[in-house]
Amino acid sequence: MSGNVEASPTRYCACSTSQAVQFRTVLTANDGSREQTEAQLDPITDIFRTMHVTAFGLHRLEATAPWGIKQENKTEQKATPSDKKTSPTDLAHFAMLSRGSCWLSVEGITEPIPLTGGDCFLLAKGTSIVLRDSPRTRPKWTFTEIGAKANGNVVLYGGGGAPTTIVCGSLSFDRASLKPITQLLPSFLLMKADEARTLALHNTVQALASEMAEQAPGSEIVANRLAEVLFIQILRAHIASGPKRNKGWLRAVFDLHVGTALSAIHGRVNTPWTVESLSEAAGMSRSAFAARFKELLGQTPLEYVTEWRMQKAMQLLEQRDKKLIDVARSVGYESDAAFSKAFKRVVGANPGEYLKRGFEGKGALGLVRRGGRTVNE
Numbered sequence: 001m002s003g004n005v006e007a008s009p010t011r012y013c014a015c016s017t018s019q020a021v022q023f024r025t026v027l028t029a030n031d032g033s034r035e036q037t038e039a040q041l042d043p044i045t046d047i048f049r050t051m052h053v054t055a056f057g058l059h060r061l062e063a064t065a066p067w068g069i070k071q072e073n074k075t076e077q078k079a080t081p082s083d084k085k086t087s088p089t090d091l092a093h094f095a096m097l098s099r100g101s102c103w104l105s106v107e108g109i110t111e112p113i114p115l116t117g118g119d120c121f122l123l124a125k126g127t128s129i130v131l132r133d134s135p136r137t138r139p140k141w142t143f144t145e146i147g148a149k150a151n152g153n154v155v156l157y158g159g160g161g162a163p164t165t166i167v168c169g170s171l172s173f174d175r176a177s178l179k180p181i182t183q184l185l186p187s188f189l190l191m192k193a194d195e196a197r198t199l200a201l202h203n204t205v206q207a208l209a210s211e212m213a214e215q216a217p218g219s220e221i222v223a224n225r226l227a228e229v230l231f232i233q234i235l236r237a238h239i240a241s242g243p244k245r246n247k248g249w250l251r252a253v254f255d256l257h258v259g260t261a262l263s264a265i266h267g268r269v270n271t272p273w274t275v276e277s278l279s280e281a282a283g284m285s286r287s288a289f290a291a292r293f294k295e296l297l298g299q300t301p302l303e304y305v306t307e308w309r310m311q312k313a314m315q316l317l318e319q320r321d322k323k324l325i326d327v328a329r330s331v332g333y334e335s336d337a338a339f340s341k342a343f344k345r346v347v348g349a350n351p352g353e354y355l356k357r358g359f360e361g362k363g364a365l366g367l368v369r370r371g372g373r374t375v376n377e
Contacts, residue, residue, distance in 0.1 A: 043253050044184075044239065046266040048232055050315050051173060051181055055227035058169035058209060059147060060154050063102075065161030068132035068139030069146055071123070092171045092185065093143075094230065095131075096120040096205045097193075100164030105130040106188050118193025120201050122234050127187045133164065143168075153209075167209050171227055174318065184235050184250065191237055201237070204230045252296035257282040257289065265305055269312055270332040273305050305332075310346040313339070317351055324351060 061069075071093065097119050104113045104121065107128040112135045115121075123129060130139050146155050173181055191201060208226040211219045239250065252258045261282040265273065278301050279289035293301050309331040316327045328339030344350045 043259075043262045043266040047181075047184060048235075050311060051228075051231075052315075053224070053228045053231050054172045054174075055208060055223050055230075056170055056172065057147060058153060058167070058223075059150055060209060061146070061164075061166040061168060062154060062156050063100075063133070063164045063166065064158035065133040065164075066137045067158035067164075068130065068137040069141055069143055069157070070128070070130045070139040071143050072128050092122060092124045092173075092181075092231075093168065094120070094122045094171065094205070094234070095166050095168035096202060098165045098167055098202075098206075100162065102164050102166075103132055103135050105132075105135070108187070113190065116193060118202060120191045120205065120234075122185075122189045124182075124185045124187055131166070133158075133162065167205050169208070171231060184238070186238070189234055189238055191234070195237075201230065201233050204233060249297065252293075255292075255296060257284050258293050258296055261289070261293065261301065265308060269305075269309055270330060272332060273302070275301050278305075306342060307346060309333075310343055313343060313351075314347070314354070317355055320355070327351070 063069075097115050097117050099117055101114065101116045104115050106113065106123075132139055141157070146157055149155060149157075193202075204226055208223055208230060211223040211226060253262055261278045264271075264278065264281045271277075275290055276286055278293075279286045282289050284292065290301060293304070297304060299307075313327055313331050316322055316330060322330075324336045324339070328334075328336045331339070333339035333342065340350050343354070347354060
């Protein structure tokens, strides 16, 4: 469950969204292992259920050539709608062209990418980009600077030439969502207008723009729900692009043996799992399973179990409608003392401290990090 996602050519995904996920299709990977989508859907659905997304900073950019805007990979702090300070690891940015064309340059990708009306992309982890009317145009402003010049939610920018319209905004995630999201999200995703699922994305972005522009009663609630829908649609498009393109956690999900174990963990998180019982579920010997699991996920099976339990616990605690012992039992602990001890070891604060001070952790994902790795049970 490594949280770091680096921008590189291998992380670029121009999703073939016309390939809808066929839940009953069994594929054979190049390495000879069978990869079965139907059996491995549960962990992905579990992550969808765990995450909470909030949309903010939505703008409609009306640009005229020549124009150029950059988004730099900085560590500066930004404000969410509640004015809570967050780091860029809490954010993702999305944009869709509704008119015209432009060029997109992305950190780690050598050649600029041409975009036309209906194309949509999503950035994560503070990835640096440049948007401009031509690869020869130098960007003069950042997205932050342009946003500050907005008249309401509309930004006018450029030299008066050929027009381009871009709907763009940011997504923030609650603390319990950060780790699951980084498991699924590459640094850059691109959906082209001629792909089947892009129509749904386009409709969602337009609905989101409308809700945030009108500010009618309940608009904030509707916009947040639409943000979650948009994010899931983008992730589904990425997943539907095919197991061969998936890396890290998704590769493990589509592995026949380790994926079966992940389904068991996510389906029954309160089960007293052991390496033996998980290897049995995976249909492998204990040693072979432990080695394969660590090869794909970078941690032991029980480290994964404990970390996911704490992710679920954070979600339950933030709902503030359950007693501590009920939260503990929901994630596999018979006593609140044992649960609190494990929670503090993984998250860096006991449950009460976590809620009282809105604990944001010592590492980028709200989990205690020592020696370059996440400390788990």
